Amino acid sequence: MPLVCGFRPFQKDAFKTDQLNWDTLGQIDVVDGSNNVIASNVAAVLVAPGRALDGQSRVLADAVYSECGGNYDARNYLDSFASADAIGGQVNYFSGSTNNRVAPNTSNKRFVMANTNHYNDRFAFISGDDLFNPVMRRSDFAQAIGNLLDTPVFQTYLKSIDVAGNKGTDNIECSAAAVPNRDFCDNWKEMLFLTQISPPSAITINGVTSPFPCGRVLIFAGRKSVGQSRSDALEKADKRNYLEGLNVSSFAVPNATATAFSGSAVGFSAASPATDLVRCLP
Known part of the structure; x- marks a missing residue:
């Protein structure tokens, strides 16, 4: 997995829940290449981008970031950034914000985990139970x-x-x-x-x-x-x-x-x- 210092591909904490307990539903769903649900209402996902696809470039783009290395543009990691290649209308990045990392609304965000010419991201899921099993x-x-x-x-x-x-x-x-x-x-x-x-x-x-x-x-x-x-x-x-x-x-x-x-x-x-x-x- 490429390590990008300080890079946060996406976040849902811009929209905080009114209540947080063991019944609180996450706001992330994951589907496969046929748009079948793999996981729903998960609290967080850890993304491991595969090799660069579809013209993605991970070359250092700005010398000011040389200490960390890599590239700070989320579209060069999350697949696919092109809506023309979307599966079920879903691409694995948020549009319309800095580095495409902030959710646009409070609705569930749907990610795609597939092995195609346009997708090769892999995910580890963190559920609400994963969070509260140690808490309780x-x-x-x-x-x-x-x-x-x-x-x-x-x-x-x-x-x-x-x-x-x-x-x-x-x-x-x-x-x-x-x-x-x-x-x-x-x-x-x-x-x-x-x-x-x-x-x-x-x-x-x-x-x-x-x-x-x-x-x-x-x-x-x-x-x-x-x-x-x-x-x-x-x-x-x-x-x-x-x-x-x-x-x-x-x-x-x-x-x-x-x-x-x-x-x-x-x-x-x-x-x-x-x-x-x-x-x-x-």
């Missing part, structure tokens, strides 16, 4: 979840808001909730489910009765498991794509339909990331 094994990640769920001020705030929306959390404002980490709250709020127990009463979590009556129940939904999908607004509005076990039937807005819940009453564990975390709010 960090002790401070489990601690951040625990701090969000168990901070008394946050729990008091949750008891003061109206339970509304498919998850009961539409009225949560992380900026007004005195949370220990506002950014974490903003990024992970969509995992929170809130329901009322009316009148307040004890609940069970995995058959164990709570030591005091619960006015509300807070659930932090774990990572999606087999059969669950959270790819669009409709799927994210369906509690079955988040909750497991008794929680699916007991959770409802604004009032729970039962007092039996399942999951963990303690902390997050990377060994079972799909397990719901359940809290009784007195």
Whole structure:
């Protein structure tokens, strides 16, 4: 692979997501020479350009860059830069920006991985799972979840808001909730489910009765498991794509339909990331 010092062929960070968590979809798709999808919604790709094609030149073009060597024009690396040779209308560079490296909009960018007269780029894919598999094994990640769920001020705030929306959390404002980490709250709020127990009463979590009556129940939904999908607004509005076990039937807005819940009453564990975390709010 030619090494080009400081060369960034493309970037999507010009358009930042409002929320970043293990359900956030990447904005890069990759297709083959027949326009069949090889990978979709990946977070990043590492491109290894093959030999120069179609008049590409990698000769040093400006002496000011002699320290790094190579050529700083993306079209001399990414295939194909000519729309006439595009596969499915796709070429492997961004048009209309410096060095063709900035995405023109927030839509997914589609790249081509093929072995033809006009394409020979190769890719390594980095998925959302690749990013979050190591993150969720960090002790401070489990601690951040625990701090969000168990901070008394946050729990008091949750008891003061109206339970509304498919998850009961539409009225949560992380900026007004005195949370220990506002950014974490903003990024992970969509995992929170809130329901009322009316009148307040004890609940069970995995058959164990709570030591005091619960006015509300807070659930932090774990990572999606087999059969669950959270790819669009409709799927994210369906509690079955988040909750497991008794929680699916007991959770409802604004009032729970039962007092039996399942999951963990303690902390997050990377060994079972799909397990719901359940809290009784007195």
